[in-house]
Amino acid sequence: DTGVSQNPRHKITKRGQNVTFRCDPISEHNRLYWYRQTLGQGPEFLTYFQNEAQLEKSRLLSDRFSAERPKGSFSTLEIQRTEQGDSAMYLCASSLPPGQGFSPTGELFFGEGSRLTVL
Amino acid sequence: QKEVEQNSGPLSVPEGAIASLNCTYSDRGSQSFFWYRQYSGKSPELIMSIYSNGDKEDGRFTAQLNKASQYVSLLIRDSQPSDSATYLCAVTSVGSGAGSYQLTFGKGTKLSVIP
Numbered sequence: 001d002t003g004v005s006q007n008p009r010h011k012i013t014k015r016g017q018n019v020t021f022r023c024d025p026i027s028e029h030n031r032l033y034w035y036r037q038t039l040g041q042g043p044e045f046l047t048y049f050q051n052e053a054q055l056e057k058s059r060l061l062s063d064r065f066s067a068e069r070p071k072g073s074f075s076t077l078e079i080q081r082t083e084q085g086d087s088a089m090y091l092c093a094s095s096l097p098p099g100q101g102f103s104p105t106g107e108l109f110f111g112e113g114s115r116l117t118v119l
Numbered sequence: 120q121k122e123v124e125q126n127s128g129p130l131s132v133p134e135g136a137i138a139s140l141n142c143t144y145s146d147r148g149s150q151s152f153f154w155y156r157q158y159s160g161k162s163p164e165l166i167m168s169i170y171s172n173g174d175k176e177d178g179r180f181t182a183q184l185n186k187a188s189q190y191v192s193l194l195i196r197d198s199q200p201s202d203s204a205t206y207l208c209a210v211t212s213v214g215s216g217a218g219s220y221q222l223t224f225g226k227g228t229k230l231s232v233i234p
Contacts, residue, residue: 033221040127040226041226042224042226043163043207043224044224045221045222045223048220048221056221089162091162091163107165107168108153108209109165110162111162
């Protein structure tokens with residue numbers, strides 16, 4: 001399978017615990033995005049990497065959230081001291097480098113998501 | 120605040136009819152426009168992209184873009200029950216970081232195709 005891969009698919013945790021999600025993008029895609037989606041809402045942008053550089057962070061991303069992309073390959077999203085409001089689907093997407101295709105973003109391809117439930 | 124607005128629906132159409140989904144956006148500098156389909160509990164799947172004014176057709180789907188009116192639409196011809204899903208409009212906007220772009224999504228329109 002050469003699509004975007006996310007792990008774990010489901011995570012149930014108690015309030016106050018730390019959780020980490022992993023995303024493996026499509027291999028030739030150098031751009032990687034994290035989005036969060038709650039029920040009845042569209043995906044909300046969290047952060048964006050071009051290769052290993054984190055170029056953009058949303059104001060939604062509190063200091064309890066940290067994302068990394070060492071070596072420009074896979075990425076991790078860590079949430080410290082989880083709160084019930086963090087319960088959501090965390091979506092990872094990747095896209096081609098700029099200049100390929102017509103879109104400056106490239107077309108985003110999403111993984112299956114990691115669903116977090118904080119009790 | 121860059122916004123993408125969609126009617127949340129639900130939009131119900133009979134099987135075989137044309138479903139029309141609409142989207143407006145606030146950022147005049149937006150260059151790229153996408154429609155994603157999302158089945159319940161699944162991740163968004165790209166179905167159409169459009170970059171210039173006018174219509175773009177792909178099978179039963181037609182995307183329409185009017186940048187002057189800041190309006191994007193998606194038409195689904197010969198609607199099938201399998202088209203029942205939430206349709207997300209997404210628009211490219213320039214981020215604050217150098218060379219940064221991000222995709223801003225609407226809340227989605229839920230479509231139900233009635234057999």
